[in-house]
Amino acid sequence: MNTESDQNKLLQKFKNLRKEPQKQVDYLTNAINDIEENLIRNKESYKIQMQKIDQLFRANVNDLNEQINQLKNDLEIQSLHLKQIEKWLKATRGWILIRKYLYKQKYREWKMELLRTHYHIEDAYEAFNKTVFGNEANHPIWKVCTNSLATVQYPTSNNWINEQSWLHYRKQIIESQLSTKSKDEIKCIQHRLRSRKITQQILNHYPNRESHENNEDYVDEINESKQQDELTNYPYSINHPLHIHEQQLMNTFNQIKTVQYLNLIELNEKENDLHSLLTHIRNLKFDLDNEYTKYTQMSFNEIDKKKQQLINFSKVLDELEEEEAVEFNNLISKARKTNETRIVLKKELKYLRISQNINAMHRTCICSYEGCPVGLHIEAQGLWGTARLESKLLVVLLKTQVCTALGIREMWYFGLQCVDHKNRLTWPEADKKITTTQKIKDGPLHFDVKVKYYPEDPSNELIDETTRLYFYYDVTTVLLNNVMISIETAVLLASYQYLIRSEGNGPSTVRKPLNISKYLSANVREQYNLTDEEWEAKVMNCVSSHKNMSKDDAVKEYIRIAQDLEMFGVTFFKIKNEKKTDLWLGIDALGLNIYEYDNQLAPKVTFPWNEIQKLSYSRNKFFVKPVEASGKVLVFYTDSTHTSKLILNLSTGNHKLYAIRRQPDSIEVQQMKVKAKERQTIRDAEREKLRAEQEAREVMEKRLQDMQRLMQENEEAFARTQTVLEQYECKVNELNAQLEEEKSARKQLENLQYYLEEANRKLGLSIEERQRIAQERDEINAKINEQNQLLQEREEEKRQFEAELARVRAMHEAEMDHFSEQKQESDECELEAVNNVDEDLRQSKQDTDEDHATRLKLLRQDLSSVRNPNKMQAIDIHYEDIVSKGMDKYRTLRAIREGNTKKRVDQFESM
Template sequence: QIKTVNVRVTTMDAELEFAIQSVTTGKQLFEQVVKTVGLREVWYFGLQYMDNKGYLTWLKLEKKVLSQDMKRENPLQFMFRAKYFPEDVAEELIQDITRKLFFLQVKDGILSDNIYCPPETAVLLASYSVQAKFGDFSKETHKAGYLTSERLLPQRVLDQHKLSKEQWEERIQVWHEEHRGMLKEDAMLEYLKIAQDLEMYGVNYFDIKNKKGTELWLGVDALGLNIYEKDDKLTPKIGFPWSEIRNISFNDKKFVIKPIDKKAPDFVFYAPRLRINKRILQLCMGNHELYMQRRKPDSIEVQQMKAQAREEKHQRQLERAMLENEKKKRENIEREKEEMEREKREMMMRLSQFEEQARKAQRGKVLIGSHYRRVNSYSALVEENKIRPAMEVQEDLLKTREELQLVMTVPPPPAPAMLMMEDVQVEEGEHDDHEENTRTYSAELLVETIKDNRNEEERLTEAEKNERVQRQLMALSSELADARDDTKKTQNDILHMENMRAGRDKYKTLRQIRMGNTKQRIDEFEAL
């Protein structure tokens, strides 16, 4: 009999439980998870677990789950997370579920300060995350305190400003109101479009040393390999795009990267642990493959997914437009009804004045009696108006008015001044392991199939492209300046402000650190 084991997989917004067999592979478990979640863009994701030494490790898909070096718990614990990041979320992420999983993971990274985010950007992002959760702001639904239990800002940002919880909520609410009309899914995408410009977004950092023994960071991301000095994870000093690298290998702790440029020497660095080295190699291979894939025409599967996503979005927009339309119709009918009720009250008031004057005249009484019947039938009409078309109601109202005017112009006694009423106006609503190892692990990176397309170096940040975002960030920055406590600045705050003053951003830095030929940059790395 085959032994079964219980497994718990935690995604960014759910917990899934499975029973697997002792022979189940990582791939089989992964496929079960993506099928349950409804995810088709599987190439970004992986399953993480805590190994026996307390390190987070990615589950190997080709091996049996139980043969891998994990803590033996019941159930076995895994986290379903994005392992690779897109270069441009708006261009590449297709399904809503993919965008949602990235949104939740990136948001968690920002709130826990694993991704540095300046205060003004953090507040703007918080307002998008509120729109993504609550939809449009509504005074009736979102009373004061509606954000009290929400985790919206990194603790660092809260500590650096002399603002109460209520004051933070007021600021975020103002920006939440600005996003009116934005679909929840679109709010998540807007969040990611701003977050992807943060310097630490999507970067995996590893401790390395160069030949001289200088301690540095190696950053592996969607665009290539970058080298950072130990006290600055925001601004890389040297960069190598994936299109410049043909082979990556390591033996024990020594990493060798062979550039495509035959004149350039090998790029050599040292990493402390074998299993970390395996992880670096795996991330390099996966990121390189996706980098190349993005520079080729879409596969048939991706084309189909994009077409389906467009259709679903169109359907959502239609449904939303219909709901908005219905809502406006209801509001207009309510407004008409109130207007008619008001006119009815005015008529009754005038009628009572007329009754007073006509009391002594028998003829007046007869007329009033008949008019009372009119008013009563008009009252019934107002009730009926909830379902009757507005034009019909309008005609009836005009007829009633004319007859009332006729009654009131008949002597005796002298009638009051003729009633002048404007037509009812219907306002439109707003439209708006082993540690020692002599084996060499190697990966050949194929690059011949594409042209050296390094368009990422020409990219603009969302704030540069989008005037609205630029305006919002400037307004927030000056708003927060008065409440800022400068004694609580962190090293990252200081580095970020230096970059801002120098006019640097993620993409300008990238362009700068890749300048010169490969050899010059390798020499520069050795000199660090």
Template sequence: MKVVVRTVQHESALEAVPKTSTREIFNLLCKSLGIQETWYFGLMYYGPDNEEIWVDQSKKAKYGDYSYEHNEDILTKHKLLPERVTKQHAMNMSDWHTNIINMWKKHNRLDKEEAMLEYLKLVQNLEMYGVTYFHIKNRKGTDVILGVTALGLNIYKEDDRLNPTIAFPWSEIKNLKFKDKKFMIRPSDKSAKDFIIFTQSGRMSKQKYYSEKTLRQEAEQREIEYKKQIQLMKEEMEKNQQNLLEAQKTIHKLQQQLEELQRSKEELELQKNELHVMMERLEQSKNLEAAERQKLEEEIRAKHEEVLRIQEEVERRDAEAKRLQEEQLEEASRREEEQRQKQLEEHELEALPEGADTSLPELKQVNEQLKEQLKSLQSKLETTRHQEEETNFDKIHRINLLEGRDKYKTLADIRRGNTVRRVELFENM
């Protein structure tokens, strides 16, 4: 069957066999478009300090620059802010709209694509971004929450889904299997024992298994792609080394040609001087005997032929030297163009995935103007906050801000220590 996917920018047509699942079609489409990061989980919590910025960036990305004539009714027709956010602050809806419009206007220099990128950077920095949660128990029967992410498995306390307490990267997990409510995870570290978790139902175990299996496969795929990139880099380095050797050989050959050319020119000049001397002798030797004069004329003819031969050799070597120089210039130009094209491709690809290892991504850096606006908004909202309306999430989020914490710092902290220690921590919760 034919599958056609239309976007704003282009249309993609794919061939798929009947009964192909939506997931398989999605993966096929991502592969054809070169998309490597394919998972999506939605959002569950975001602090009020981010809400206005997101609304501003989303409207900028969708509608472009703010215009009173075309955009005034957008804010009134659409529900932009959750009721939870508006109740927490001593601001009416008009105040919220004014703040959003002011920030929207400040970003008029951004095009839609840049606004979308800034929006995505903000979203990816959220603690709950890309996390699927499951209620589980450990061997002791303690209720905890398991978070399945693209980076691995996180363990959370029931009252805090923003800050995990234990984390297992995918590189530390060898195998997953389940039977009804019982779920077993086998670490890669042979010295670490398997740890068991219990779900609320067999259906949840199945859902959790396939969620983890999918993310594990995607992590492995990223690792494969990463290794391919490393191999390509090695091949490129070997190719560059070979090109360098060939260039050095060409330069050496050119130097030899130039040296031989110089020697030939010196020889030609010497022979010309000798011929000139012989011609002068001939001019001055009118009184010589006929035999002597004939001998001198023969020597002059031989010298003249020698001069012509050397001159042809000089011209030949001169042409060869010029040819080598032109080849070297063309090769240098070709390599420069290849490097330029490679840099363009690398720029378009931006940042390639690091693979499913123990390393962590860095916090996505938004532009300085947006960062300053976010700080200003946080200060303003702090003065209008109704503390009694705060949820548990809001309190945890506010503490994280005060302590300067972000999700990658938290993950780096809780990944310390070996797998054995972290399995024991989980078992003893």
């Protein structure tokens, strides 16, 4: 009672001592969490404000760009109109000169004016022959004028070399036409001939169209033409349609110039507005960034301060825990002196042992009772732990505690493997003490947690995720070292292994180079002329086809493909038959298989478990008694008694599991399956939801990218607009001088005012449209943020779940007994009779999955060209032979099971 009261006082004492530091630790932890939450909220608020600024900026910039583009288009159209009007003015004024000089019989002045002003007669004729002059085009003299002058050419010297020949030719043509013409028509034709001749002579003598009024030859020619040219005088009038049309063109020209000038002014104002908007947005972002940075820095400083205080209080708690452990150790030493307090002490020690953190296997705990404490080292797939336990502890109890600490519920598949005192790998018997397996003087006892019994169909029989994960770890080690595997299957399994190591979810955009030796065995890589980088490319090409695959699904697919390998799940032993022929004995979940010594892929004889009644051995001689009464006992020889003992041990365990699988599931297994099914349903729903969210996020991100692309295009268009505006500034300076000379600008301003009012009304409508578009954009961005937040929460939950699965637990200490191992020279085991199920229905994944078969075929064809046949081993040649015959693991088993047991025993003895 005194001991119990002392323990209570000690517990109460340290509880009080830890109360205040723990309170401070909790307070600091909450404070840190609050600051971090405030940081997250501030970050989200910062993002929202930046998004609002961007939205405002985009809306206003788009509106201004649209207005600028509209003004630019208007300016281009107005420039085209001005050019056309100038062309028309030029042609009109040319016809006015024609009327002014030709109809007043001033042929010489008309010709000189034409050559001086360079007006193009053909353009004038084409533009105004039918639309301006009306009935004047039917006048005989007008026809002579137009027909003669519209054909005026500006030839080069090459076309006028033989002038007399050309004139003679033209004269003949006209004279030939005179016979069919009237007198008036003949007169007109003669006049046209004279005009053409004079024009040709002028152009021939003066090809550069310069004024030669002082040239005597030129004057003589003109006088001669004047004497010959007697045309009817047509009075010149200022009210002629030509002059009226010229005035209308000038008025239109001035109006367009005025509108163009005002458009340029408005364009300059819009450009200034856009520049001011950019400056304002830039200042807003700068102020917001400064405020966010300042708040973030202050928060981080506060977090660092709180963390330092938290570390100090944690040290205080650690010191109190160490002091508490020392006090309890002293209390334990007192309790050992009396038998009355021993039971109470065990209860307290058990409480302390359970309360320790079993998740860290590397922690060392010293909890020894009476008896001899023994050092122990446990290793499981890179995780290890040490402890000192009682020497009388049984192997089965140690295995139970280790599997419980690791979270393995289906512990019947696993066992503890060790190296005995003769440096031989062995599986200790469950009912033996741990000290009988190894020599204590060699140091702490070393055990490895490995798969001892393989299921018939691991992909469907393994229920718990933790069991499946440790099973995968063991299988990867075996495939890299001991199992023959084809190259296409090796590359495909390496791709799933990469997914599992990268926590699933398909290929990552950022990855580290692969250590290819951890994914492909040296035997496989030596047969192909590929570098590590090329192997990595092959593996990553397969990884790209596993899009959105989770880690658990990758583990299942890895095991499902691996279980179809010929050597998967088979434990081999060297044996000899009565003829002393070297053979291999393979033990798996279905029975005993006999292999030729140079071929471990295809068994020659098999004995299913349901056909075996009894197993026994005497030293190195092993007996297999069949169920059939007329059957013959199978006898073979091993290399030692230890090997015979291992064969019996593995055969007994595999037969037991074989029988259990053909019985109704136990309550524990049923509960595990129900829970596994529920977890799978939840994961499938979450995966489907996550997939839908990812698709929605991709859609939103695509829309956002499109909007950003449009924004960039608008910015580029704005830059081009600035360049165009600089070009227009030069034109504006020229137009300003002309606009100042126009007296009718004031009248046009009234019309322009009406135009501006109409434009403002349209601009008001565009602002409403812009607000509607901005509202829709805000809704889309809100949906994107919501989807991103949901996706981050799902990803965080998934990471926590994976971390919880990967967490391992330490070993419990238990009481152990110690006694010497008694060697057995012989043993036997009567096997329970079971009814066999129809294994013939089983098929490989390659037969049931066409996509998988196609993927393997393509990989095989791709790598066959780089294979080096000289480096192929005997087992590779056997595998190629099996593939060429269209056989696989299950077809081979069906073929060798034909016949009765006696026939197969005779076949074995004749090998």
